[in-house]
């Protein structure tokens with residue numbers, strides 16, 4: 446991978462942010478696009494936010510892109526464009542937590558900070574047969590303490606890479622290679638036959654269902670879009686006019702919406718694409734798309750009229766891109 450065996454803190458940070466909630470195969474393309482478009486952290490800081498969001502489109506968890514951009518701007522203004530070089534100053538950047546600051550500090554500057562990612566949690570929980578849930582406050586604290594204790598302080602970058610690689614290639618989630626494992630004699634989970642049950646995770650995540658009704662207003666060759674400004678999913682991305690309901694509702698009910706009736710009166714329904722499920726980590730979205738041909742231009746405080754052909758110049762949630770691709 447292009448972010449391995451390099452010491453450029455900007456590129457290491459970028460790869461870590463991209464890979465936080467993304468598979469390596471998918472993240473690689475985004476990493477290449479970002480490093481090509483913004484070769485330095487100052488280039489990223491100087492870019493308009495819409496360009497950053499547009500490049501991030503499809504990766505999800507858009508707060509990562511917003512934080513990435515804010516952090517690059519902070520590096521430009523507070524550190525004269527030079528990437529910070531201590532664990533604390535890296536951690537002070539927006540969107541950077543223990544894991545990312547330890548990764549950048551150790552891989553870029555060889556500072557003695559243990560990196561604890563999913564691979565490391567798995568290896569440690571099995572080697573020491575620990576069943577404290579890795580996503581609990583106590584679990585996070587215990588595993589970080591243990592990882593710091595075990596860290597080879599003279600070669601932190603090598604140590605961190607080694608344990609992460611060992612978890613990814615050897616002590617894998619499924620079918621770990623226990624029979625040939627060089628650590629078998631020390632591995633308490635192997636001795637206690639608990640390998641398959643470890644690591645333990647609390648399953649307390651509540652899934653919220655949301656019902657979205659998107660209206661595509663066609664006026665000649667134009668459509669209307671708005672920017673999502675609320676602190677919610679897809680903040681700063683663009684979308685069509687939206688009505689959200691607390692429960693699934695048929696078109697007859699949705700079309701009775703007062704604000705919608707006030708906004709458009711003279712229209713023809715061109716198509717209705719029934720609700721499709723779109724899964725986010727903590728939310729299930731059910732989005733219905735109503736395409737309306739309208740006869741007169743709209744005036745609305747958040748809607749902007751753009752050429753339909755220009756839609757691709759805006760950062761859009763994947764759910765809308767999928768609809769457009771249909």
Ligand code: SF4
Pocket residue numbers: 568571572615616617621622623624626627628629632634635640
């Ligand atoms: S013996 Fe199996 S569970 Fe234990 S460290 Fe090796 S691969 Fe992982």
